[in-house]
Amino acid sequence: MVKNIYFASDFHLGSPDEKTSRVRENRIVRWLNYIEPSCSELFLMGDIFDFWFEYKTVVPKGFVRLLGKLAQMSDQGIKIYFFKGNHDMWVNDYFTKELGIQIISDEFVMERNGKRFYLHHGDGLGPGDRKYKFLRKIFRNPICQWLFSLVPPRIGMGIANGWSSSSRAAGTTRDGVVKEKFMGMGNEWLAVYAKEVLQKTHYDYFIFGHRHLPLDLQLSENSRYVNLGEWLNFYSYAVFDGNELCLNYFESK
Template sequence: MNIQLTSGKKVYFASDFHLGAPDHLTSKKREDKIIRWLDHIEDTAEAIFLVGDIFDFWFEYDKVIPKGYIKFISKISQLKDKGIPVIFFTGNHDLWMNDYFTQELDIPVFHHPITLEIGEKKFLIGHGDGLGPGDNNYKLLKKIFTNKFCQGLFRWLHPDIGIWIAQKWSGSSRISNQAKNEDTFKGSDEWLWQYCKDVEQKMHFDYYIFGHRHLPLALEVGKNSMYYNLGEWVSQYTFGVFDGEKFELSVFEE
């Protein structure tokens, strides 16, 4: 995938909206803010990358998707109708995106990091879960959650039951992470930073763009190479923007 920027246009990146959490009212307020952000950037957007955990939970049954998010989905549909590419990545909370957004809205959904060129810069982009050293328990769980047989078994549950169970699991997982101070900077033990350094030893990228950490970061990987973490929209409202020359992290405050 290559993107050529036209004059005055930019590419935008955001992750970890966690729509649906922690409750309906709070999520609706966040959804409204995300839509205001999309309204704010659409005139200058060459493309928009939504880099995982857009939903706090998402599971597609054959004929059923989770209730809600209609304003957000309508907004990204409008962006597509205006010719602005919107690209989704799955995260650890919305692993089970399949073909709904691709078929209904022509939005590509990536389940793994991708490489691409924007202008003359090389990017590696993904959510970030399961990458780098450590976190072996999650890596095992991810293998189970992404197993087609296990997903098929889950689909036998009635959607009301399956979605309720998954939402309870999602909420407890988020609370557990907060209790472990997972959103604090770990210095040289930042495992996504280490992952970027390992990749850079084999292949050069100008920018490594990830989410998942809930922590806005701008860290040097090597000569002319940077790792950016996009942060989250539960409390920080941070996003990335690339204008063809430089990448910056910004905060949406409207």
């Protein structure tokens, strides 16, 4: 059987509430069961959790169905990569020690079957958004992370839950209309960033999350930008079969 490489991002587990998140988690586990027989590598490309912070001996409650499934897949020899997103950037070594998952902090460049890939969650890239880029440096600063670790977990998680409830993971309006819309090639900041990188180095595929909108855009004759979308509305993912990269949907509405 041909082994595939799978990419997904922006599950935002924990948002907007426990009940809704559990339904989403169950769907994700069904997807993992579906891809497992053909999967050689799995790239979870950021914002898998709406918030994650690892204290030295404490991690957030919940998500045991997902973590158990990932542990099983890892034990079977499937290589799993976890990218730090803007919501779960405070991942440390828990997933590596317990699940054998490789943690990726920024970009990850690889070649598979003659195709070159540029992978990144997508936050902090491209033009604009200077305020977030400044905050990102603060949030990722080891001293700032150490200072937050001094806050007792009950208080720290309370702060996190308050922050998550106002996050942009809520990608629909009250009447169920998806907020994210395609803004045109010239205004899609990750496509703009990919084109700038492409001027210096060739990549067949640029794959990002963060944007919350599934996109498959042709950058040049032999280079594409794929955004993985999210799992609050689209349930989208990408798969590379050794020849071609495709953007797919799981149990889509």
